[in-house]
Amino acid sequence: MKKIILPVDFSKHSEYALETAAALAKKHNSQLIVMNMLELSESIVSNSSSDRQNEMLFNLALANKEFESFLDKEYLEGLDVVPMIKHHKVLKEVDAVAKSEGADLIIMGSRGHSNHDGIFTGSNTEKVVRFSETPVLVVKGKNTDINFDNVVLATDFSEESIPAFQKAAGLLGELASNVSLLHVNVPSNKFRSSEEIEEKAANFLAKANAENWKDKVNYVADYTVEDGILNHSRRSGAKAIAMTTHGRKGLSHFFGGSVTEDLANHAKLPVLTVKM
Numbered sequence: 171m172k173k174i175i176l177p178v179d180f181s182k183h184s185e186y187a188l189e190t191a192a193a194l195a196k197k198h199n200s201q202l203i204v205m206n207m208l209e210l211s212e213s214i215v216s217n218s219s220s221d222r223q224n225e226m227l228f229n230l231a232l233a234n235k236e237f238e239s240f241l242d243k244e245y246l247e248g249l250d251v252v253p254m255i256k257h258h259k260v261l262k263e264v265d266a267v268a269k270s271e272g273a274d275l276i277i278m279g280s281r282g283h284s285n286h287d288g289i290f291t292g293s294n295t296e297k298v299v300r301f302s303e304t305p306v307l308v309v310k311g312k313n314t315d316i317n318f319d320n321v322v323l324a325t326d327f328s329e330e331s332i333p334a335f336q337k338a339a340g341l342l343g344e345l346a347s348n349v350s351l352l353h354v355n356v357p358s359n360k361f362r363s364s365e366e367i368e369e370k371a372a373n374f375l376a377k378a379n380a381e382n383w384k385d386k387v388n389y390v391a392d393y394t395v396e397d398g399i400l401n402h403s404r405r406s407g408a409k410a411i412a413m414t415t416h417g418r419k420g421l422s423h424f425f426g427g428s429v430t431e432d433l434a435n436h437a438k439l440p441v442l443t444v445k446m
Contacts, residue, residue, distance in 0.1 A: 171198040171344055173273040177205045177264050180236050187279035190309045192245050193316045201250040206233055261297045268304040276306045296431035305341055305444045308434045318346040322403050323412040327374040334414035335378055338444040354398030355391045395429050415445035
């Protein structure tokens, strides 16, 4: 893992995410790019008038000052930390920066839904998860334990999700010591018998060249996919949840459009989302 992107708004949730990112960067010898997005209108950026330019320069100077204080942490000593300021709070830009920098991971915090400004509202976290082609790790609160010795990776065993599964498996191979697969059976038109699930899982693992995962597969039944993942994670003592998603709109037909985003927002555990 060479580079980690961390969007911040200088709040306490930014600091929680910064500590987690710093611990991972130290463990994997990664560069940490700390990114702040200013809320400057296009008129301020493009306007050549002296008043507009002075306003932009003032905001940039203020952000630079906040960066100095925010990054003055003992746990950042010895790390390669690069501050970055973007003019607009456009959440799609987080993934664009991650791509241009060749980053392996985006780390974000979330404080749930809020009417307050800032990056770390639940709705903003959901937007980054929805648009990001780069894996996103969402952390909640103060959590610097990055030894993920028990991670639940939820999947629908669809053929379309194989590339995302392979990508997730590779990343989790670096982050976690033990990963198990989870399939949630729900009372709907997608309900399958145990035999059908086993057959689908076997076909999935064969096509993904991952037959070595066959002893790591768990099946649970619940009223919703989200409930099944959360309840199984709690019972199994999971330290983190991972989910494979694909496509900007579907987030996998199994996960029904917003399950991944809801979990990233509502789960108390760290949530890793990976899609192609």
